[in-house]
Amino acid sequence: MKLVLEKRSEHSEFMTLMSPLLAIALTVFTGAIIFAVQGLNPFEALYVYFIEPLTSMWSLEEVFVKAAPLILIGAGLSVCYMANVWNIGAEGQLTMGAIVGSIVPIVFTSWQSPLTLVAMITLGALGGALYAAIPAFLKNRFNANEILTSLMLVYIAQLFLDWVVRGPWKDPKGFNFPQSIAFEGWQLFPTLGDGRVHIGIILAVIVVVILTVLMSRTLKGFEILVIGNSPRAGRFAGFSRKKIVWFCLLLSGGLAGIAGIGEVAGPSGQLQPTVSPGYGFTAIIVAFLGRLNPIGVLFAGIMLAITYIGGEAAQIDLGVSDKTAQVFQGILLFFILACDTLILYRIKMLTSTKQQSVAAE
Amino acid sequence: MDATQAVILTIITASTPLLLAAIGELVTERSGVLNLGVEGMMVMGAVCGFAAAYTTGNPYIGILAGVLGGVALAFFFAILTQTLATNQVATGLALTLLGLGLSGLIGESFVGLPGVKLQQLSIPFFSTIPFIGPILFGQDILVYTSVALIFGTTYVLFKTRIGLIIRSVGDNHNSAHALGYNVIAVRYACIMFGGACSGLAGAYLSLAYTPQWIENMTAGRGWVALALVVFSTWLPKRLAIGAYLFGAVWIMGLYVQALGFGIPSQFLSSLPYVVTIIALVIISGNKTLTRVNTPACIGQTFVPDR
Structure with missing residues (x-):
């Protein structure tokens, strides 16, 4: 057989x-x-894992807190993978976004304005995008494989963050803990209601809507689909593969950067040696589970966020x-x-x- | 033992895991398959190797278990990419994510336990030659294996019929199929060979390099091995040179740190990754070097027509 x-x-x-x-x-x-x-007992364990997170308000909020970065990054990656641009260094771009976005609360400590958060998010996006520009440039100029370069840059970004929080940005009053000063209220992402869900999830939904329109209604989206499915056809149509590489990496890097600043200005409230529990890598799964489609990514992000929360619950309840x-x-x-x-x-x-x-x- | 000798010995130790993993991936890629799961197979090799050696007290059983761990994961990759014709890049990433998770789960009860160190197999008489004796003849079995693999793969790939079949499958799977070769079977075999080598590399880390289990102890070495294959332009001998250069860079950071020039340790630790990127850029930018030896069908799925 x-x-x-x-x-x-x-x-x-x-x-x-x-x-x-x-x-x-x-x-x-x-x-x-x-x-x-x-x-x-497999039934009990599966219940704790996949259903229980949805039954209490507290854990449901946590699901959305974790879904926000996953959706932001996953949506960007889905566009990348659609074009056959293999950015797997989102974790590094997230880290750089977190560092660059933190310049505002850590260096300009007392600047209090409605624009503070806008500046933080913009700088976060810029940090992530510029970091993703490295593999884009190396790919287009030297034909260097973006899979390997973007992945190497993850390790470099994480080590850089480690240095930043132990060196120049260490909180002088922090009892020598490797962490930055705690952000002030106006430097934190506002929460929805009294819970822990912050505006990150709203940003994620907005991004999903924009990317859905981009992919289905614009010439850029069409170029991405053609180049991804048939590079030869794309060349005949006069679409530039290089421009698509730039576009996809800057976009996905920028979104990962926003997710990064969302983590420090959201759940953690300060810069620490690790910003995320591997959201940049989990988002790869999100992108595929979501059919490389932004709306699909929305659901896939929530699904994988449940596995994080369920994992924590199962650890506490069942060991x-x-x-x-x-x-x-x-x-x-x-x-x-x-x-x-x-x-x-x-x-x-x-x-x-x-x-x-x-x-x- | 003088200082130079000590440095050379540590460079060999740091290079061997890279060399072992990369040589397996080189053969896999020569058959036209890009397996990005090296990191995952390697870390599985490390945890299986450690667990088996710790339980039995025998490092050689550990090596065997490490190989089996790598092969088991490679087999999943082969089923998906060859039988089910899935995208190789995505499947390789899945393999790495699964390997890192699974190894963490298996290794949880082994964290912090003292490992079993793989002993040196000194070759009598030769290992007592001053200076070069301990370097060439005082190593453990995996170092000898890694050297044998370089010469072995060079010979098999370029001097034998089997090698010719592997390369033809990698360069043009349609022609190879038309000639009556079973493309899928050849690729299955090459993927499993790659898995075995990555498993060896992982076992080397947890049995010889640092005889203990630490989560994610491969620290990106699997990815560096993948870059090494590109750097070698798919030639085993250049791969060996590359692996020893990279091993030297890996060790250099530690030495500079010990000397203490006031450079933050994080910058020195990131050196291997920076150098990997630079090496990739240099080689990839050189079209004549890469084009000649790149397997033409690399990463493409093959579904036989019927």
Whole structure:
């Protein structure tokens, strides 16, 4: 018996929608097995993991706090990947955005104005975009692989942040802890109501709307689709691949930068040696789970935010390792990619007799 | 043992994991497959190697377990990219994310435990030669393996029929298929070889380099190995030179730090990553060097027509 792929005459609309759901179902099933192996009741564990975060106001708020950066970054990455530009250094761009955006509250401590936050967000976007400009420039000028350069820049950015909070920006009154001064109220992202959800989630939704229009209604979006699907056709149409590389990296870098300043001016309220629990990498999964479509990314971001919160809950309630969430995320991406095959192909089983007949043809 | 000798010995130690992982990826890429999961396979090799060595007390069983860890992950990659024809870049990223997560989960109960160190296999008589003796003949089995792999892959890739088939599959899978070669099977084998080498590299880290388990202990070495393959322009001998240069850079930071010039340690630690970018730029900008040896079908999926 043998599995064989048979190309569909056109890609399946039905499977385009079904594949992420199928992938989630398979991930949940695998999760149940993992929990059972660890000697837990799989149903209870799955409930704690995926349903409980949605049942209390507190955890629901946390889901949106975590979804905001994931959606911001994932939306930018989906545009990148659509164009076959492989920016995988969003974590570094997020870190640089956080550092550059923090110039306002840390250097201009007393500047209090309605424009303070605007300046912070702008600088955050600028920091992320400029950092993403490095792989863009190296790609266009020297043909250096953007996957490797953007990833190397993640390590460099994280080490730079480590130096900044232990060196020049260390809080002089911070008992030698590696952290900056705490931001003042007007330097923090305003929250919605009394909870912890901040305007980051609103920014994320606005970005999703803008990118949806960009991708479906503008020439730029069309150029991205053409260059991504068929670079040759793009060249004949006179679209510049180099310009697309610049556009995609600056856009996704800028959005990652906004996510970065959103983390320091949101949940943490100061600059610390680590800004994010790997949002830049998880956002890669978000982009794929969301079908590289901004609206899809919105839902995918919430879904992956649940795995973070569920992971924390399972750790407290059931003593499950906090690494489980990361494993789930990895397995999920695997299943998404596997299920996406069904969009372009049918899977056929060849039994040995059929195999012979195929060979005979 | 004088200072120069000590420096050379530490450079070899730092270079070996890079060399092992990169040589496997070189063969994988020669067959036309880009596996970005090196970091994930390597870290799985590290955790499996450590766990098995700690449990049995035998570092050689650890090496075997490390290889199996790498191969297991590579097998998933092969199923997806070859049988299910998924995008290789995305699948490789998934492999790295999964490997980092899974290794953290497996290794959780091993954090902080004393490891089993892989002992040197000194070759009698030769290892007592002054200066070069300990460098050439006083290493552990994985260092010897890494050197053997360079010569072995050079020979197999360029002097044997198997090598010719691997390279033809990587350069033009349609022609290779038309000639009757099983493209998918060749690629499966090359991906698994890559996984085994990455597993060895990981086991080297947790058994010889620093005999302990630390989460994410590969610290980007898998990615540096990927860059090394580009830097080598897919030639094993250039790969070896590159790996030792990179190993030297990795070690240089530590030495400069110990001498204390007042340079912040973070800047020195970022040196290998900066140098990797510079090396990539230099090689990629040189079109004649890269074009000649780049496998023409790299990263492309192959689904046989029927």
